[in-house]
Amino acid sequence: MPESFPPGFLWGAATAAYQIEGAVREGGRTPSIWDTFSHTPGKVLGGDTGDDAVEHYHRRSQDVRLMADLDLTAYRFSVSWSRVQPTGRGPGVQRGLDFYRGLVDELLEQGISPSLTLYHWDLPQELETSGGWPERDTAYRFAEYAQIVAEALGDRVEMWTTLNEPWCSAFLGYGSGVHAPGRTDPVAALRAAHHLNLGHGLAVQALRAALPARARLGVSLNPSAVRPLSASPEDADAQRRIDALANRVFTGPMLKGAYPADLLADTAHLTDWSFVQDGDTAAIKQPLDMLGINYYAPAVVSAAPENAAEEGPRNDGHAASEHSPWPGSESVCFHQPPGELTAMEWSVDPSGLYDLLMRYSREVPGTALLITENGAAYDDKPDPEGAVHDPDRIRYLHGHLAAVHRAIEDGADVRGYFLWSLMDNFEWAYGYSKRFGAVYVDYETQARTPKSSARWYAQLARTGELPGIPAG
Ligand code: FCB
Numbered sequence: 001m002p003e004s005f006p007p008g009f010l011w012g013a014a015t016a017a018y019q020i021e022g023a024v025r026e027g028g029r030t031p032s033i034w035d036t037f038s039h040t041p042g043k044v045l046g047g048d049t050g051d052d053a054v055e056h057y058h059r060r061s062q063d064v065r066l067m068a069d070l071d072l073t074a075y076r077f078s079v080s081w082s083r084v085q086p087t088g089r090g091p092g093v094q095r096g097l098d099f100y101r102g103l104v105d106e107l108l109e110q111g112i113s114p115s116l117t118l119y120h121w122d123l124p125q126e127l128e129t130s131g132g133w134p135e136r137d138t139a140y141r142f143a144e145y146a147q148i149v150a151e152a153l154g155d156r157v158e159m160w161t162t163l164n165e166p167w168c169s170a171f172l173g174y175g176s177g178v179h180a181p182g183r184t185d186p187v188a189a190l191r192a193a194h195h196l197n198l199g200h201g202l203a204v205q206a207l208r209a210a211l212p213a214r215a216r217l218g219v220s221l222n223p224s225a226v227r228p229l230s231a232s233p234e235d236a237d238a239q240r241r242i243d244a245l246a247n248r249v250f251t252g253p254m255l256k257g258a259y260p261a262d263l264l265a266d267t268a269h270l271t272d273w274s275f276v277q278d279g280d281t282a283a284i285k286q287p288l289d290m291l292g293i294n295y296y297a298p299a300v301v302s303a304a305p306e307n308a309a310e311e312g313p314r315n316d317g318h319a320a321s322e323h324s325p326w327p328g329s330e331s332v333c334f335h336q337p338p339g340e341l342t343a344m345e346w347s348v349d350p351s352g353l354y355d356l357l358m359r360y361s362r363e364v365p366g367t368a369l370l371i372t373e374n375g376a377a378y379d380d381k382p383d384p385e386g387a388v389h390d391p392d393r394i395r396y397l398h399g400h401l402a403a404v405h406r407a408i409e410d411g412a413d414v415r416g417y418f419l420w421s422l423m424d425n426f427e428w429a430y431g432y433s434k435r436f437g438a439v440y441v442d443y444e445t446q447a448r449t450p451k452s453s454a455r456w457y458a459q460l461a462r463t464g465e466l467p468g469i470p471a472g
Helices: 033-038 056-069 092-111 127-129 138-155 166-176 184-208 233-256 262-267 280-284 351-363 391-409 428-433 453-465
Strands: 010-014 074-078 113-119 161-164 214-220 226-228 292-295 299-302 333-335 366-375 414-419 439-441 448-449
Touching: 010 366, 010 453, 033 127, 056 092, 056 448, 074 092, 074 161, 074 414, 092 113, 092 138, 092 414, 113 138, 161 166, 161 184, 161 292, 166 184, 166 214, 166 233, 184 214, 184 233, 214 233, 214 366, 214 439, 226 453, 233 262, 233 280, 233 299, 233 439, 292 351, 351 366, 351 391, 366 391, 391 414, 391 453, 448 453
Parallel strands: 010 074, 010 414, 074 113, 113 161, 161 214, 214 292, 226 299, 292 366, 366 414
Antiparallel strands: 299 333, 439 448
């Protein structure tokens, strides 16, 4: 029996503005923290920047045709904040908004549902200069920006996501410093997490007020499927700590209206959390129509350093640094599980995705789940004929989609899947060295070539039935 997905299940691909657009100085756009960071020597592998990225800003129509050719029914993209509201303050800029309006119109003409993410890590630099996410004002600025975008695109976009992976924004951006803005201050990271949560809650309120009733709102988290290395109580405690800092720091206030008591206790030597003001958690807990889950690999943790195998993977995917992205839990060790690895050295383990889908089905019954990112990097290369065969990616996708299918059979309300990524692009601190695309991009010519995984995925999108793994 072929594994069939429910009718209307969304088959999408995902991208993010800074990773694909380029044109960083066009149309009135001002720098974001990723422009500043990527231009700081030593921060991004090979000194790569998103200045040109894959020129999506100028190749938008071609890229939408490509999506149509691949039979996608949905496309997840993010809006560059400093393109539509340069400097992060004041009125929206029509030229910036028009770029996204044009994109959405082209998608709708092709029958592709747009899914818009407001924030995929590119804070306007001026807001960072004023203090960034550790400061409360940034949350209010974010809600104002959300309103600008909602007023411009609310008549034609139904799916709205506030934040992408706030864990990365807070803990890689302000804790380990491997992401923009590159600060290494554990208290700033915790403050950033709270103000991202607050920004989410205020933005949802602004979106509800500005959007028609049919709009569906959510957030995309990268919850960690965190497992203990052994059955010891110490390793169970390591798991609990990382679950608090990776997952419950966001789902606590967003879904339950409170920060978990164990998180506050684990970090009490760093901060008293007095930056959480009266009424904040009530403002953060807004009803959501969907919860977006981004998943790549599970994490295996232990308590004692002497057990330590090696660094990562931490599901953060980014270069190790001497600063920890886990404030107050720096002693927890991360272990490489045995088995197959992707080019990121992330382990291939679809059971983590299954576990997360079942967990959030239980924790937020009645909220639809979307897989807003899943995929893998491999060292893809064109063959002499120019074709790009990526059997490893097909196997990765097959395994993870089978896990999604199993979760649906077991009762999870999963409405769609967005492959990361539509095409090869700027992979943050790794620059252009890691290829996640279903479509190969030749960075010299910017030519796009669908890999064999793209054709495989197109068949799935067309039929709703999981294709087998091609022989050979
Ligand atoms: C996620 C990011 C996405 C991409 C993938 C590989 O953490 O949201 O932009 O970098 O990892």
